[in-house]
Amino acid sequence: MNWLDTLKEVLPLSEKYGLALVLMFVLFGVCIYLVKSNLNDARSALKDARKERDEAQEQLQKLTEKMNAEREKFMEPLLKMVNNLKKDSGEDRGG
Template sequence: MEADRISDIERLLPLAEKYGLAVLLVFILLIIVIMQWRAVAKGKLVPREMLDRALEDNDRLQEILDSERKEFMQPMLEVFKRLKTDHHQENDQDRGG
């Protein structure tokens, strides 16, 4: 097994001398990055169950936030509605008078 690795290294060394070690390392790193990107895209890196659970948690928390926002904004909406009706009444009186 060790002899196989040594023979592989001996075959790679002339390439490293010819093209430079940095180019070979960039090529190897590029292959690794592409493999990782494909694993993420296909869902092999993150199990589908975990993604589904995270999306369900996100939906549940968004509903909680929406209900709290609705309770918080309700008094402000009532003020705006009263201002709007008051503004329309004032405009109608100005036009008729």
């Protein structure tokens, strides 16, 4: 069925009910289709954004864990020195 056959079916309706009313329903259908299409696109974009956010959070968590391990490794000699100083000082000096 091509567009001429469709037009032949719509023209009698437009004569019976008026061209403006028929065009209003056609345009209403087109608007509904466009809104539905935009909502689907927005949902897929939101889904993609959530996926990217989750991946970024995982990468950040891994990096944070790695940095914490490096910090502990770097601060270990200083912590040993402070603990040795505490052991050497038997009295509480205040402060």
